[in-house]
Amino acid sequence: MSDYLTISDALDALRDNKITATELVQDAFAAADAVDSELGIYLARFDEQALAAAAEADRIYAAGDPAGALLGIPLGIKDIISTLEGETTAQSLVLDREWGAAIGDAVVTARLRAAGGVITGKLTTMEYATGVPDPTKPFPIPKNPWNTDYWTGGSSSGTGSGVASGAILGGLGTDTGGSIRIPAAFCGISGLKATFGRVPKSGCVPLGYSLDNIGPMARSARDCALMLNVLAGYDASDPCAAEQPVEDYVAGLTGDLSGLTIGLDRLALVYADRDPAIDPAIDAAVKALTALGAKVVDVTLPLWDELSAATRITSRSEAFAYHAPDLQSRWDDYFEATRQGVGAAVAFSGADYVQAQRVRRVGQKALAALFETVDLVITPTSSVAGWSLDELGSMTERFLAMHTGYFNAVGNPALVVPMGFNDIGLPLSLQVVGRPFDETTVLRAGDAFQRVSDFHLAVPPMMSSVAVA
Amino acid sequence: MHSNEEKLAVVLEMSGITPPAEDQEAILRAFSTGRELSKLIFSVAQARYEEPALIFSARV
Numbered sequence: 001m002s003d004y005l006t007i008s009d010a011l012d013a014l015r016d017n018k019i020t021a022t023e024l025v026q027d028a029f030a031a032a033d034a035v036d037s038e039l040g041i042y043l044a045r046f047d048e049q050a051l052a053a054a055a056e057a058d059r060i061y062a063a064g065d066p067a068g069a070l071l072g073i074p075l076g077i078k079d080i081i082s083t084l085e086g087e088t089t090a091q092s093l094v095l096d097r098e099w100g101a102a103i104g105d106a107v108v109t110a111r112l113r114a115a116g117g118v119i120t121g122k123l124t125t126m127e128y129a130t131g132v133p134d135p136t137k138p139f140p141i142p143k144n145p146w147n148t149d150y151w152t153g154g155s156s157s158g159t160g161s162g163v164a165s166g167a168i169l170g171g172l173g174t175d176t177g178g179s180i181r182i183p184a185a186f187c188g189i190s191g192l193k194a195t196f197g198r199v200p201k202s203g204c205v206p207l208g209y210s211l212d213n214i215g216p217m218a219r220s221a222r223d224c225a226l227m228l229n230v231l232a233g234y235d236a237s238d239p240c241a242a243e244q245p246v247e248d249y250v251a252g253l254t255g256d257l258s259g260l261t262i263g264l265d266r267l268a269l270v271y272a273d274r275d276p277a278i279d280p281a282i283d284a285a286v287k288a289l290t291a292l293g294a295k296v297v298d299v300t301l302p303l304w305d306e307l308s309a310a311t312r313i314t315s316r317s318e319a320f321a322y323h324a325p326d327l328q329s330r331w332d333d334y335f336e337a338t339r340q341g342v343g344a345a346v347a348f349s350g351a352d353y354v355q356a357q358r359v360r361r362v363g364q365k366a367l368a369a370l371f372e373t374v375d376l377v378i379t380p381t382s383s384v385a386g387w388s389l390d391e392l393g394s395m396t397e398r399f400l401a402m403h404t405g406y407f408n409a410v411g412n413p414a415l416v417v418p419m420g421f422n423d424i425g426l427p428l429s430l431q432v433v434g435r436p437f438d439e440t441t442v443l444r445a446g447d448a449f450q451r452v453s454d455f456h457l458a459v460p461p462m463m464s465s466v467a468v469a
Numbered sequence: 470m471h472s473n474e475e476k477l478a479v480v481l482e483m484s485g486i487t488p489p490a491e492d493q494e495a496i497l498r499a500f501s502t503g504r505e506l507s508k509l510i511f512s513v514a515q516a517r518y519e520e521p522a523l524i525f526s527a528r529v
Binding site for chain 2: 210239303305306309310312313316324327328331332336339340341343344345346347348349352354355356357358359360361362364366394395396
């Protein structure tokens with residue numbers, strides 16, 4: 001296969017009778033059949049149910065009333081989000097399978113299904129959405145389609161590699177400190193952490209209660225907008241869900257950035273071993289955004305180190321509250337990185353946790369002041385294009401190199417889009433951040449950039465030998 | 470003054486966690502980093518009289 005469809009293209013093809021939903025799903029499964037044993041995309045596949053749903057979508061298309069916004073689109077679900085079809089494992093030996101069974105579809109799963117999305121299966125994650133792979137545990141090791149010696153990034157690993165390899169057209173990830181944006185960046189696709197509270201997270205295994213987000217991962221910003229149209233909106237089952245108006249995010253994709261001021265923080269000094277390809281890629285992105293009508297100015301994000309620290313303290317403390325009973329009784333059943341990372345939360349006191357929340361409030365105010373002078377902020381998503389599976393480095397090194405957790409502390413929406421490749425062919429990524437609940441402008445900028453660039457349409461070389469429609 | 474190693478032993482015991490020897494070094498490293506992070510967030514002067522980003526509602 002030399003190319004495969006975006007969600008937007010697939011919907012056009014379905015409406016024009018150029019492809020059927022059954023063919024789309026069969027193609028996606030064929031791609032997965034070809035590469036999954038190497039890439040570690042799926043934990044469970046729902047072939048029979050997905051093909052039945054696709055047949056129903058085809059019947060609706062044939063009847064001439066295709067109402068669902070994602071009707072017939074094959075979508076995967078990260079396996080910390082509950083689904084009717086199969087068990088939810090969090091890629092862990094520890095999680096009680098009855099938890100997900102009692103829930104059935106999470107709110108987001110039900111919303112995708114109601115929009116006609118075809119749920120293809122459950123996708124790999126890092127255990128409980130944190131840490132790195134553990135080869136001693138009986139789960140797949142997610143590998144990067146761009147270079148299988150490299151990690152996909154985490155924790156929404158299977159969603160990242162699945163979209164990049166055409167095994168799904170889109171899917172759900174979750175993001176507590178970057179778990180949508182990092183695998184999207186490393187796998188060369190787009191991913192959106194919407195504003196905290198924009199998408200209900202009930203039915204999802206928690207990591208950090210006040211930091212967790214469920215969001216779309218797909219090839220393009222436009223596809224993310226299509227999915228957000230379905231996912232966004234209040235639901236009383238999530239106490240963190242925001243009662244905010246939901247816009248039509250696709251309608252906001254005008255391709256025009258005239259009148260927007262974009263702040264650029266290169267974050268050049270936060271990680272010493274920065275990939276030299278990043279700054280030329282940023283320069284080219286700035287040139288493109290300027291040509292699209294935006295004014296780009298240099299800014300400094302306030303309290304970078306302090307807010308990044310607040311994210312780590314909050315995330316670890318909230319995770320520890322959830323995991324403490326199992327860490328006490330089932331230490332060895334956890335992945336090494338999970339037990340060491342979450343267990344180390346014993347370093348933090350109750351006062352540390354509350355102070356982290358006070359710093360978050362200070363940071364929100366400081367960032368709001370910055371957003372009085374700019375409409376968006378852009379940064380590199382990460383200072384590296386990835387790590388080889390043999391050299392995943394320390395937790396602290398990974399936290400420093402990835403520039404995502406700061407925005408979980410403040411809650412603002414952040415979209416990542418591919419912006420080039422480094423000298424060994426690994427994708428580079430641009431992060432676009434907006435004001436709270438202004439996903440429209442964030443997505444408009446990402447989509448406009450993708451109208452004048454094609455990095456998001458690039459296909460990993462390993463897929464050239466996969467013969468799918 | 471107690472070392473981080475001694476402090477870690479105390480808080481692990483308080484938490485009921487008994488990691489095996491092979492995990493101790495990594496946890497000690499993370500513990501030491503954690504204490505540095507705590508110092509960093511308490512150094513934010515603007516937070517001295519700030520409210521925390523916590524919301525409690527009397528209604529469920």
